[in-house]
Amino acid sequence: MDYKKLLNSHVESIPPYVPGKSIQVTSAEIGIPPENIIKLASNENPLGPSPAAIDAAKKSLANSNMYPLADAENLRKAIAENLSFSPENIFATGPGMDSLIDSLSKAVLSSGDEVVISTPTFSFYEISAKTYGATPVFVQRKENFDIDPDEIINSVGENTKIIFLCSPNNPTGNSISEKDIRHICKNSNCIVFLDEAYIEFSTKPSMVHLLKEFDNLIIGRTFSKVYGLAGLRIGYGIMSREIVKDLLKISLPFSISSVSESAAIAALSDFEYIEKSKKLVHEGIKQLTDGIHNNTKFKVYPTDGNFIAVNVYPYTSKQVSEHLLNNGVIIRNCESFRGSGRNLIRITIGTEEMNKKVIKLLSNFKQF
Numbered sequence: 237m238d239y240k241k242l243l244n245s246h247v248e249s250i251p252p253y254v255p256g257k258s259i260q261v262t263s264a265e266i267g268i269p270p271e272n273i274i275k276l277a278s279n280e281n282p283l284g285p286s287p288a289a290i291d292a293a294k295k296s297l298a299n300s301n302m303y304p305l306a307d308a309e310n311l312r313k314a315i316a317e318n319l320s321f322s323p324e325n326i327f328a329t330g331p332g333m334d335s336l337i338d339s340l341s342k343a344v345l346s347s348g349d350e351v352v353i354s355t356p357t358f359s360f361y362e363i364s365a366k367t368y369g370a371t372p373v374f375v376q377r378k379e380n381f382d383i384d385p386d387e388i389i390n391s392v393g394e395n396t397k398i399i400f401l402c403s404p405n406n407p408t409g410n411s412i413s414e415k416d417i418r419h420i421c422k423n424s425n426c427i428v429f430l431d432e433a434y435i436e437f438s439t440k441p442s443m444v445h446l447l448k449e450f451d452n453l454i455i456g457r458t459f460s461k462v463y464g465l466a467g468l469r470i471g472y473g474i475m476s477r478e479i480v481k482d483l484l485k486i487s488l489p490f491s492i493s494s495v496s497e498s499a500a501i502a503a504l505s506d507f508e509y510i511e512k513s514k515k516l517v518h519e520g521i522k523q524l525t526d527g528i529h530n531n532t533k534f535k536v537y538p539t540d541g542n543f544i545a546v547n548v549y550p551y552t553s554k555q556v557s558e559h560l561l562n563n564g565v566i567i568r569n570c571e572s573f574r575g576s577g578r579n580l581i582r583i584t585i586g587t588e589e590m591n592k593k594v595i596k597l598l599s600n601f602k603q604f
């Protein structure tokens with residue numbers, strides 16, 4: 237069989253998704269036991285999962301012989317209540333928000349279509365678009381990482397189906413203003429996908445209220461960040477009822493397991509854990525920003541997420557991330573984010589102790 241002849245021609249051009257390095261792989265590579273390695277590379281919640289979610293997941297295991305309810309009905313209801321929307325405006329899906337991005341791409345994209353992506357940003361938008369044969373048009377952010385809304389609008393052509401926006405943006409941490417989002421929604425005759433994976437950490441408001449005004453807006457959310465359930469892979473989107481109906485038609489049946497659904501419902505109302513997670517992040521941002529500015533010449537960018545972007549010029553992101561890795565701290569070398577350049581690293585906010593170790597390692601980097 238000549239497999240390559242059978243392969244969709246566009247698959248060759250799909251870049252591999254580069255995840256944060258795992259503790260297990262790092263431990264084997266550098267010979268440090270896993271318990272002595274700190275992972276601050278995937279914007280996970282260092283507090284562990286919400287205790288209420290763990291309890292609910294354990295209880296739900298007893299019913300694992302049964303399929304879950306269709307379309308994660310109970311979770312959609314719980315999310316809808318939380319946001320004061322109707323469950324018919326909610327599409328809950330797994331694995332994670334990645335699955336929402338994939339389902340949306342599957343529903344609307346095919347060969348010859350285009351999507352607009354403002355770089356540097358989350359890399360799965362590009363992978364997903366290319367998977368369905370579409371061509372990404374990249375619009376580079378400004379030097380301070382703000383988007384250029386007019387350039388984005390000007391990049392929308394006849395074949396553009398989706399504009400991907402991320403706020404707070406991964407990996408840069410900054411947000412998009414309501415004015416810019418309105419401007420883009422109003423002036424583009426296509427879907428505007430706004431990724432709010434990190435919105436719960438932000439002191440700026442979510443844009444959910446704009447859904448009542450713009451039927452081309454879709455907002456993506458996840459349980460992987462503030463809710464601490466990255467390993468359970470649960471995401472959701474808020475959008476018009478019409479779009480929800482179509483996404484339900486083409487998504488995989490029972491994409492959220494009953495255990496994940498129970499955990500997510502419990503996590504939504506574990507307010508003590510949510511507040512604790514936010515406090516940890518807000519204090520950690522200050523600790524890391526002050527610590528790095530006081531002890532190095534590196535530039536820390538302001539952030540609305542649970543991570544900071546740091547420009548490590550005159551060193552490269554590879555040099556600095558390898559230095560930390562060799563000392564048991566995994567952070568993110570942003571070279572794999574298109575348009576990030578060679579000097580940007582991203583550090584997830586950890587516990588006070590973890591952050592201290594990062595500051596110490598960055599402070600003594602010059603000696604190497």
Ligand SMILES: Cc1ncc(COP(=O)(O)O)c(C=O)c1O
Pocket residue numbers: 278279331332333334335358402405406431433457458459460466469470471
């Ligand atoms: C901006 C952004 N969107 C989406 C995702 C994917 O989230 P999930 O874990 O729900 O698939 C991530 C993961 O890190 C992210 O950073």
